[in-house]
Amino acid sequence: MILQDIEIVKRMIDPDENKRIVVTPLWDPVKQIGPSSVDVRLGVGFKIPVTSYFHSIDPYNEPSVAERYMSLLEVPGLEGFYLHPGEFVLASTLEYIRVPHDLSCRIEGRSSWGRLGLLVHATAGFIDPGYAGNVTFELYNAGRLPMALKPGLRIAQLCFIKLAGEPLVPYDLRPESKYNRVLSAESSRIWRDKQ
């Protein structure tokens, strides 16, 4: 069951902190709270691929490459970042979020940006119960023209899904979790996975 606006609002002020949805900063809730979602904004840091030093990614044989091949670029407040057609970069939400144990969450693009060709995640739009932190965008320009992206733009939305019950091991209590409490665009930590 996907939460509708008033349920999201109630969860944002739930007296039980374990049940409370956190999305902060929420500067303009009237604009940001949709019928079944909350809009989120683009944060400041981008991680761009630097390919020159590496011939391939082989995360299990060269674990550091997966992290080092994305290089941090910070864009001051009002300056733009130009995402060219076919380019893939990591970024993050400006908002810090916390998903209660009895909900999961999905991040999706906003339709107006989608129509221009902006994809906000490559394939990983699912956020587990118990996750806390900023959400990493996997931005891709599928259009034909470069796209000016500025910190603070509302480019995506979160929707919250009620689970059938609380998981026994939520994301924040799972030792294998690699991205909990991440506060900026975070490179892949795939090398931590033991297959």
Next chain:
Amino acid sequence: MHPNKLQFLLSSSAENLIRLVVVLERRRSTSPGSEYDPIIQAMLRYCDEYKQAYLQHSKTINRLLAGDALSGPEEMGIKVLLRNCINTFVVLHELLLFLPRESIRKEMHFFLRSLFGEAYDPKDLSVILTSIYNAFEYSLDSAITLLDVFVTKIPDPKQLQFGHVMELAIVDRDNPLSWGILAHEFGHYIDQKQNISAPLATDFVKKKINPPATAASNIEKLFKNLASEIFADITAYYLLGPVSLLPVVNMELNLGMATDMPPSFDSVHPFTTTRATFINDVAINEGMSLDLFGPFIETLRADDQEKLAKLDKPATEQRLQIDAYIRFFVNDIMDQILRSLGQLKLVRFDKFNLSIANQLKDRLLAKIPIGSRPAHSIDEVSASIAGLSLNPSVDDARRVFSLLREEPALVSEVIAAGWIAKSQNKLRFFREAFGQKEEKIFPYLQAGIEDEDRLLMKSVEMISVTRD
């Protein structure tokens, strides 16, 4: 030794070790195989030795942090550890001079611009030199002279009387709590540009001291130096509130570990305890105080008292006399300084901001970034939801949504909240860390310290997007 003081100094020393390791490891990981690797590795080896020394004492440290009384030899062991650490760390910090600079964070510029507004012009900057252990401000010309950039011989780090250009960028680049010192240092720049404190000193010497002609010049110079420091302190206070002094107190405590004697009067800076007293006095007048930062201030005062007790009677009297004179001087010029700052149209930090900072502190301790704060309480929003009819109109529903609005915090409130949280949480955090299994103590410490920095940095970043 005052037991809380030893606990506090020990945790500060361990934090400094972690911060140094983090910087060195970051340098190593961003340029692996560079020509600086051997230097970095040698420095990391020293840090590892000190980690081992801490671990060897971990049971004693654990007991100390739990509030147990230590035996004489145990206490001596900890004091020797602290003394060795500070001496080594100061040298290691100086050696960072040899590593390539890192660019300073844009948030640091944002911090200064937020505080000083139009008075902050990045195109017309003085050079601010800081590290964990010291901070100075120079005009660009005098910095070039002092740095002697054209010499070919390698400077002896022990002879350096100043910090390093933008060393903050490399040492405390990611620690927003340390940025408070920039408000003091930039206050010097404002002072020189506007010529505010020097005439106050001249006037004071002429009217209140009236020295003989032979001594007049030296006395006036002394009071001009003091006035400059007092002005910078009051400027930082004006912009950040009582928290402005915490970075100075922290430096004093860190460096103070190296000696059993009280700091001597350098003819420029009032004693840190004196600075704490006059900042506290003006804060109390304005409904604030340094009490929120209890452990830092208590430790500073306990340290000073213990060291003063080691002075002979004439030296004690001399110190008290200097202290009294400085306070007399401060009282004389305080109102004029505050009036001058008022004319600069800076954003004043007042008790309302401190109460906001106190609220933000709770969110910070819950590990949530504090770039904003709710405009309405949970109770207000709940009442508004309860007041909705079964089929509310769109306007009514949106009115409820609007109550969830958050307002951007001020950077000064974030820094104040960070210091309040640190004051309340520091010893508990170190107790938890040293309660871990031996191999987990330093990873736990490092994770906690980096977490604190990241949360504050993210908070500043959030504000910069709103206010830029």
